[in-house]
Amino acid sequence: MQHFLRNPKQERWEFQLRLKALWVLIITLCLLLLARLVWLQIISHSYYHTLAEANRISIVPIVPNRGLILDRKGTVLAENNYTYDLEINPARNRNLDQLIDQLADLVTITSSDRKLFRKALDETHGLSPVPIRNRLSETEIARFAVNHYRFPGVDIQARLIRNYPLGASASHLIGYIGRINEADQERLDDAGMADEYRGTNHIGKLGIEGHYEHELHGITGSEQVETDASGRGVRSLSRIDPIAGNDLFLTIDAGLQQAAEKAFGDHRGALVAIDPGTGDVLALVSEPGFDPNLFVEGIDQDNWNALNNSPDKPLNNRALRGLYPPGSTVKPFMALAALTLGKRTTTYKISDPGYFSFPGSSHRYRDWRAGGHGMVDMHLSIVQSCDTYYYSLANDLGIDAMHDFFTQFGFGQKTGIDIDGEVAGLYPSTEWKRKRFKQDWYGGETVISGIGQGYILTTPLQLAQAVATLANNGVMMKPHLVHEIRDRATGAIKKIPPEIERTLPLKQADIDFVRDAMEDVMKPGGTAAQAGAGAPYLIAGKTGTAQVVGVRQGEKYNESRTAERNRDHAVFIAFAPADKPRIAVAVLVENGGHGGSTAAPIARKVFDYYLLGQGVTPVPDNNAGDDSAHD
Amino acid sequence: MPTIKELRQRFLAPLDPTLFNTCLILTALGLIVQYSASGSDMVKVLSQVRNLGLAFAAMWVMAVTPPHKIERVVFPIYVVALVALVAVALFGEVSHGARRWLHLGPLRLQPSELMKIALPLALAGYFEWRGKSINWRDFVVAALLLLIPVALVIRQPDLGTALLIASSGFYVLYFAGLSWKVMGGLLAAGLASLPLVWHLLHDYQRKRILTLLDPTQDPLGAGYHTLQSMIALGSGGLFGKGWLQGTQSHLDFLPEHTTDFVFAVFGEEFGLLGELVFLVAMLVIITRGFFIANEGSTPFARLVAGALSMTLFTYTFVNMGMVSGILPVVGVPLPFLSYGGTSLVTLFISIGILMSVHHHRKLVKQ
Numbered sequence: 001m002q003h004f005l006r007n008p009k010q011e012r013w014e015f016q017l018r019l020k021a022l023w024v025l026i027i028t029l030c031l032l033l034l035a036r037l038v039w040l041q042i043i044s045h046s047y048y049h050t051l052a053e054a055n056r057i058s059i060v061p062i063v064p065n066r067g068l069i070l071d072r073k074g075t076v077l078a079e080n081n082y083t084y085d086l087e088i089n090p091a092r093n094r095n096l097d098q099l100i101d102q103l104a105d106l107v108t109i110t111s112s113d114r115k116l117f118r119k120a121l122d123e124t125h126g127l128s129p130v131p132i133r134n135r136l137s138e139t140e141i142a143r144f145a146v147n148h149y150r151f152p153g154v155d156i157q158a159r160l161i162r163n164y165p166l167g168a169s170a171s172h173l174i175g176y177i178g179r180i181n182e183a184d185q186e187r188l189d190d191a192g193m194a195d196e197y198r199g200t201n202h203i204g205k206l207g208i209e210g211h212y213e214h215e216l217h218g219i220t221g222s223e224q225v226e227t228d229a230s231g232r233g234v235r236s237l238s239r240i241d242p243i244a245g246n247d248l249f250l251t252i253d254a255g256l257q258q259a260a261e262k263a264f265g266d267h268r269g270a271l272v273a274i275d276p277g278t279g280d281v282l283a284l285v286s287e288p289g290f291d292p293n294l295f296v297e298g299i300d301q302d303n304w305n306a307l308n309n310s311p312d313k314p315l316n317n318r319a320l321r322g323l324y325p326p327g328s329t330v331k332p333f334m335a336l337a338a339l340t341l342g343k344r345t346t347t348y349k350i351s352d353p354g355y356f357s358f359p360g361s362s363h364r365y366r367d368w369r370a371g372g373h374g375m376v377d378m379h380l381s382i383v384q385s386c387d388t389y390y391y392s393l394a395n396d397l398g399i400d401a402m403h404d405f406f407t408q409f410g411f412g413q414k415t416g417i418d419i420d421g422e423v424a425g426l427y428p429s430t431e432w433k434r435k436r437f438k439q440d441w442y443g444g445e446t447v448i449s450g451i452g453q454g455y456i457l458t459t460p461l462q463l464a465q466a467v468a469t470l471a472n473n474g475v476m477m478k479p480h481l482v483h484e485i486r487d488r489a490t491g492a493i494k495k496i497p498p499e500i501e502r503t504l505p506l507k508q509a510d511i512d513f514v515r516d517a518m519e520d521v522m523k524p525g526g527t528a529a530q531a532g533a534g535a536p537y538l539i540a541g542k543t544g545t546a547q548v549v550g551v552r553q554g555e556k557y558n559e560s561r562t563a564e565r566n567r568d569h570a571v572f573i574a575f576a577p578a579d580k581p582r583i584a585v586a587v588l589v590e591n592g593g594h595g596g597s598t599a600a601p602i603a604r605k606v607f608d609y610y611l612l613g614q615g616v617t618p619v620p621d622n623n624a625g626d627d628s629a630h631d
Numbered sequence: 632m633p634t635i636k637e638l639r640q641r642f643l644a645p646l647d648p649t650l651f652n653t654c655l656i657l658t659a660l661g662l663i664v665q666y667s668a669s670g671s672d673m674v675k676v677l678s679q680v681r682n683l684g685l686a687f688a689a690m691w692v693m694a695v696t697p698p699h700k701i702e703r704v705v706f707p708i709y710v711v712a713l714v715a716l717v718a719v720a721l722f723g724e725v726s727h728g729a730r731r732w733l734h735l736g737p738l739r740l741q742p743s744e745l746m747k748i749a750l751p752l753a754l755a756g757y758f759e760w761r762g763k764s765i766n767w768r769d770f771v772v773a774a775l776l777l778l779i780p781v782a783l784v785i786r787q788p789d790l791g792t793a794l795l796i797a798s799s800g801f802y803v804l805y806f807a808g809l810s811w812k813v814m815g816g817l818l819a820a821g822l823a824s825l826p827l828v829w830h831l832l833h834d835y836q837r838k839r840i841l842t843l844l845d846p847t848q849d850p851l852g853a854g855y856h857t858l859q860s861m862i863a864l865g866s867g868g869l870f871g872k873g874w875l876q877g878t879q880s881h882l883d884f885l886p887e888h889t890t891d892f893v894f895a896v897f898g899e900e901f902g903l904l905g906e907l908v909f910l911v912a913m914l915v916i917i918t919r920g921f922f923i924a925n926e927g928s929t930p931f932a933r934l935v936a937g938a939l940s941m942t943l944f945t946y947t948f949v950n951m952g953m954v955s956g957i958l959p960v961v962g963v964p965l966p967f968l969s970y971g972g973t974s975l976v977t978l979f980i981s982i983g984i985l986m987s988v989h990h991h992r993k994l995v996k997q
Contacts, residue, residue, distance in 0.1 A: 011808075015933060018806055019921050022941060026917065029948055030910060036955045040865040041903045048865020055862065056878045227882070234882075 057237065058227045061199030064218025065160060065488075067245030069174060069208055071254035072280075072483050077174050078209065080160035084136045086144065087129040090121055092153030100132060103154065106147055107133055107140040116298055123182050129155070131201075134297050162202065162296050168289035170257050172317040173250075173281075173419060173481060175207020176292035178299075196220050205295070207317075208248060208481060211419045215485055218245035244488035251280035251483040259609040260285045263602040269569075269589040270318035272464035272479075273606055276575060276584045278498040279468070279477030281417070283606065284461075286318040311565075320422040323457040324588055327544030327595070328385045329573045330406070330452035332470065332514045334393060335378050337405040339510040343396050346513055349377045356391035358443060365391045365447050368545075382517035383526045385543060387451050394450025399441060402449060403429035408504050409466040410476065411458060416501075417479045425462050428455035453547060463573055463586035471540070471575035471584045473511055474504040515540050519578050528572065531600030537611055540581075541574030541603065543595030546588075567591040572599035576607045583610050645694040645990040649919045650982055653912050657967035658683060660897075660909060664968055667875045668889045668896040675889070675970065682972040686979035693983025697991045698932040701984065702756050708745075709753035709776075715742035716783040723787075743784045743792045744973050748980060750780060750796055751938040754803040759931035770813075773804055790836055791961025798945050802938035807930075839959040859884045860895035860954045871902030889970040891962055894954045910951075913966070916982075917944045923989045932988040939981040 040048065069078035086107060093099050100109060100117070113133055120130045136144070141156060148154075162177050180188070180203045188194045188203075197203070198220060204213040221242030226234045260271050264287040271285040294303050307315055316322065338344035354372035355364035367373070367387040373380065381389035394402065407413065412427035426432075428449065430441040448454040461479065469476040478499040485494045518540035522532025527543040546569040570592030575584035585603045592598035633641070662676060662683075669675040693701070719733050719742055733740045754773050761769050777800035784793040805814070829837065863879035866872070875881075877899035880888040888896050898906050920940025927933035943966060950965040952958035964974040 011930070014808060015806060015937075016925060018808075019925055019937065022805075022937075023918070023921060026914070026944055030914065033948065033951055033955065033957075034907075034910070036952075036957050037864065037898070037903055037906055040861060040955060041868050041898070044865050045868040048862050049868070051862045052866035052878055055859075055884050056882055 056226055057224055060223045060225050062221035062223055062239075062242045063159070063199045064220055064242035065244040066162065066177070066202075066218065067216040067488060068247045069216075070247060070249050071252045071257075072249060073253065073255075074249070075254040076165055077170060077250065077252075077254065079163050079165065081163045082158060083134065083161040084141055085131040085157045085159060086133040086136060087131050087155050087157045088117075089129045089153035089155075096121075099151070099154070103132065103144075103151070106143045107136060109133055112300055120179065123180075123185070129157070131157070135161070159201075164292045166254065166258075167293065168291050169261055170252065170254065170284070171207075171289040171292045172286040172319065173207050173252065173284045174292060175209040175211075175419070176205055176295040177202040177209050178205045178295045179203075179297075202296070206421070207419050208250065212248055212482065215248060216245040218488070219243040246488055247486040248482050249484040249486065250481050251275070251278075251282065252284065252481065253282050253610070256606065256610050257283040257285065260602065260606050261287060261289070263605040264589070267589045267592055267598065268312055268318075269587070269592065269599075270322055270460040271585060271587045271602060271606065272319050272461045273583055273585045273610070274464050274468040274477075274479055276468040276471035276477070276581045279479045279501075280483065280498070281479050281481050282583060282610065284319050284481070286316070286320075286322070288312050288314040290314045317421060318588070318590075319460045320417070320419070322459060322588065323423060323425060324460070324569055324571065325454075325456055325546040326452040326458045326463060327546040327569075327571050328387075328451055329463060329467075329542050329544035329571050329586075329595070330450075330456070331382055331385060331390055332518055332542050333406060333409055333466065334390050334397075334402070334450060335382060335514050335517070336470075336506065336510055337397060337402060338378070338393055339513070340405070340506060341397065341401060344378060344393060346378050349375050350389055350392060352376050352386055352388040354388070356388050356395075356447060358395075363444070365444070378513070379517045379520070382514065382542065383520045385521075385527050390450040391447045394446050394448075395443065397446075397450075399446040399449060400429050400431075402446070403427050403432075408502070409469055410462055410501075411456070411466065413462075415461055415465050415479050417461060418481050422461065423459060425459050426455060426457045452544060460586045460588045463571070463588075464584060467542075467573040467575055467586060468581075468584035469504065470511065470514070471581035473508065474506040476501040476504065515578060518542055518574075522574075528574075528596040528600040531572075531596065531604045535576075535604065535607070537576055537607070538578035539574055539576040539604075539607065540578035541572060541600060543600060544571035544573070545569070545594055546571055548591065564591055568593055570595045570597070570599040572596075572603050574600070574603050574607075576611060583607060642691075645986055646691070647919070647923070647986045647989045650916060650986060650989075653915050653919075654967075654979075654982060657909070657912050657916075660912075661967045661969075663874065664893060664897045664900070665889060665970055667877065667900060668880055668893055669970075670881065671875065679970055679975075682975045685972065686975045689976050690979035690983035690986070693980050694986035694990060696987055698927075698929060698935070698984075698988055701752070701935075701987070702759060702931050705749070705752040705756035708749045712742055712745045712749040713780055713783075715740065716746065716780055718742070720783060720786060741973065743787070743789060743796065744977060746780045746784070746796050747792070747799060747942070748939075748977055750777060750800045751803050751942065752935060754800055754807075755931045755934035755938065758803070758807045758934060759929060762930075765807075767810075770804060770807075770809055773800075773807075777801070777804070788833060788836075789962070790832075791959075791963060794961075795942075795945060795949070795963065799938060799942040802941040803934050806924075806934050806937040836959075839961075856886055856892065856960050857953075857956045859886065860892050861956045863895040863899040864955055867899040867902045869903045871898070871900045871905055874900050876900060891950065891964060891969065892954055893968045893970070894951055894965050897968060898954075909968070910947075913944070913947050916940075920985050923985050923992075926992050927988050928992050932992075936985055936988045939984060943978075943981060 066080055068076060070076055086103065088096065088099065090096065100114060103109060109132060117130055117132045136156065144156060164174060164176070179201055180197065184203050185194070188197050196219070200217070200220065204210040204216060209216065219242060221240045223239040224237040226237060256273065260273065260283045264285065267287065269287055271283060272281065273283040274281055290307055339346070352367060352372035352374060354370055355366045357364055368385070372388060373384055373386045376386045376389050380386065406427045412425050414422045414424050433439055433441050445454055449456060465476065465479055478501045480496060480499070482496050484496065487494070519538055520526050521528050521541050521543065522539045523529055526532070528541050532539050532541070548566050548568055568591070570589040572587045572595040573585070575581040585606055587599040587603050589598045589602070662679060665679050666676050715733055723733055733742055754776060757773055757776065758765065758769065777797060781793050781797045784796060859879060863877065863885055866879065872878070877896055879885045879899055880896040885892055885895055897909065917940050920936060920943065924933050924936035924940060927936050946963055946966055949958055949961065950963045953960055953963065964971055966978050
């Protein structure tokens with residue numbers, strides 16, 4: 001085949017053909033391009049115009065100031081202080097590692113700063129500025145400001161940081177705020193609140209901070225700013241001011257709270273103090289506590305490990321979440337049940353040999369006092385905490401009647417207090433056992449339930465509510481922590497009214513009888529006589545001991561031979577003044593031994609502080625040993 | 632002594648008026664848009680004016696040089712460019728993850744740019760040299776001459792430039808009469824091997840192609856360039872926002888807005904109508920180039936004129952396609968509008984060669 005280049009004439013013809021073919025291709029491609037341009041610039045013009053405006057004008061959120069948390073007298077429990085952070089806009093900086101290296105020459109950046117930055121970067125998906133260093137010093141601010149021009153997309157951000165001036169005091173009830181994490185973000189997205197939290201880095205995690213997030217957060221403002229691509233504002237176009245969050249005045253008395261915490265000393269445990277007439281929670285203690293300030297900027301690994309791995313479990317809110325057998329503190333309620341249901345009269349006496357046995361059985365349910373209390377009526381059974389009396393009473397009442405009666409007092413139910421995480425506890429019944437274990441109920445289980453052992457589990461808050469209900473003559477108030485809400489903008493104060501949960505169908509005479517016996521518990525001959533000594537007001541109380549480890553038949557519980565963590569928990573419930581109750585408490589001291597000797601003195605200090613004022617009456621020293629104050 | 636008028640006559644004679652005047656219009660457009668794109672930076676505009684002076688001088692030198700004289704140096708130039716490419720592969724400077732630059736004393740060269748013009752010239756020279764004894768083996772040889780530099784540039788890696796070099800060489804083969812059947816076969820083979828090519832691509836190259844399909848998938852990463860340039864064009868509309876009024880470039884949203892993405896600035900400020908003016912002017916130059924190719928006196932002249940005109944169109948189309956989001960992002964400057972000395976000089980050398988072919992069309996006997 002001859003190639004056409006060898007034939008000039010044919011070559012010119014072929015060359016022209018190929019030129020024409022390409023020219024047609026060129027025109028076709030130009031038309032294609034033109035179609036694309038028409039689509040972009042005519043058909044989609046308004047869409048892209050909007051995008052260009054959105055590029056140019058950014059809506060910058062203005063974060064509202066978070067509401068304060070104060071106690072009922074105005075002591076500040078959570079406030080906001082100014083701090084300065086260094087923020088990087090990841091959208092405008094590609095090589096972040098190199099950038100951070102350069103910044104590290106100006107300000108101190110630790111490896112944990114870098115780790116937190118990476119974590120926050122992942123969580124925000126690189127769409128918004130992320131802090132690389134928090135709490136810059138004055139020198140660092142000055143040094144960066146001079147070099148600011150070298151770092152487009154890096155800025156100093158002034159912001160308010162949450163501070164808890166009382167530190168570990170009341171930490172469980174105040175809770176804390178922390179950085180918004182992915183789970184928080186998801187919850188905000190689901191609630192349609194994501195826009196409201198634009199620009200906000202922190203959210204309430206626990207306690208009041210968590211539960212009242214909606215009151216404390218405020219309403220985010222916004223500013224329309226013309227920006228360049230590095231996100232730097234060029235000029236402001238319009239502004240909507242944010243509305244600060246509301247201030248919360250708690251029902252807590254910070255002085256009382258601290259006095260109660262101090263009274264615990266090195267003991268672990270919980271205390272809840274309630275105003276019986278209103279349900280105001282006056283103190284809510286869980287010892288040991290933790291410093292909530294550690295969590296605000298994201299807790300570091302060492303501090304977290306120390307808190308999380310401690311055998312004392314400082315992060316656990318024992319007042320709401322600790323589950324303990326109530327022990328003998330159930331006895332006043334057992335007595336009320338017997339009177340209400342007509343199973344006992346006040347004068348009915350039993351002879352206590354020091355144990356209870358079912359007819360024809362050799363198994364002995366022992367009284368705490370070997371040899372027994374002799375002839376025991378209802379009054380004495382409360383004052384001396386006679387176990388045998390309640391073994392036989394429980395056997396006569398039956399577990400289901402007991403369950404129904406105790407449920408009215410809130411056992412086995414959440415109280416509905418206004419912070420999260422509360423657990424329900426447990427008061428057993430035959431039906432519960434059938435469902436839970438697919439087993440029948442045994443009579444022996446009823447017997448030990450009569451002295452608050454067995455399956456029964458309560459939280460200190462539940463016990464406090466139960467005793468407050470008794471103090472309030474059977475009218476149960478809903479416990480609550482927020483007393484007043486103050487609107488920051490208007491100064492208007494909204495009071496939270498007391499809420500009646502329910503009124504129990506009890507006879508006043510029965511209540512008075514039980515209260516009378518509880519008063520005698522605090523007097524010579526009673527199990528808490530020592531703690532009640534010298535009080536210029538009347539106290540009604542009941543001691544209790546909650547077994548941690550079971551004691552085998554034929555063996556005797558010996559405190560000194562039992563490992564500290566296996567010792568019994570000390571429980572105490574009380575209210576004062578007994579004739580006109582203003583405060584009701586439940587105290588639980590973990591591994592504290594006997595309610596009368598460890599838990600009751602703490603309650604006494606709380607009463608003294610609240611009713612007499614701090615330090616007016618010296619608190620009796622409980623080191624003086626007195627065996628009669630045995631549970 | 633020639634008069635001033637005669638000197639002027641002699642100076643202007645080789646400059647084809649159609650090409651020259653259109654170039655002047657486009658150059659003026661380029662300076663206007665550069666002033667805006669650089670943020671009213673006179674220093675940058677003046678530096679571009681200096682580049683233009685150099686480019687016009689190069690154009691004039693090429694225009695007065697007869698094609699047969701150019702023909703003598705095309706092989707040496709090709710060999711130099713090839714050696715430079717090998718040198719880059721061995722000792723080149725790495726920048727942005729690719730080995731593209733070569734340092735020669737104070738000069739910093741990108742040999743792949745030189746190859747863009749050296750390859751079509753060399754191939755045209757080869758076909759001219761083979762003259763009447765040309766047969767299918769010559770196309771195999773030419774294909775080898777084409778594939779060696781292309782392979783070297785692919786390895787840098789710079790797939791975009793490699794494809795552009797390959798296309799400029801391919802146009803010579805096409806005009807030299809590469810069989811339609813072979814081209815059809817190549818096209819079919821190319822389509823069939825797409826999955827294999829996909830497998831061989833670097834991650835960043837795959838990402839660019841995927842991004843093209845949907846730039847909104849990665850608006851802050853690979854899709855950022857395309858998305859921002861589409862916003863610039865789209866918001867410009869029919870009439871544009873007006874000179875110096877483009878927000879996309881002036882507020883820094885648009886990357887590379889004086890170089891590869893300058894068309895977005897142009898489109899944002901002058902709208903669809905401005906773009907039409909530019910496109911029509913480019914078509915005038917290319918069409919004129921085709922006429923010149925058609926009347927070229929030797930096969931070399933015809934092949935070179937055809938291939939260079941076509942290369943000019945390729946650059947224009949690829950750049951505009953990339954900015955408007957129908958082609959992947961490859962580093963191709965837009966003729967006349969983009970800032971940059973090398974590309975401007977290369978462009979005007981091509982124009983100068985076209986003028987030379989036109990000016991000397993009757994000087995060589997058939």
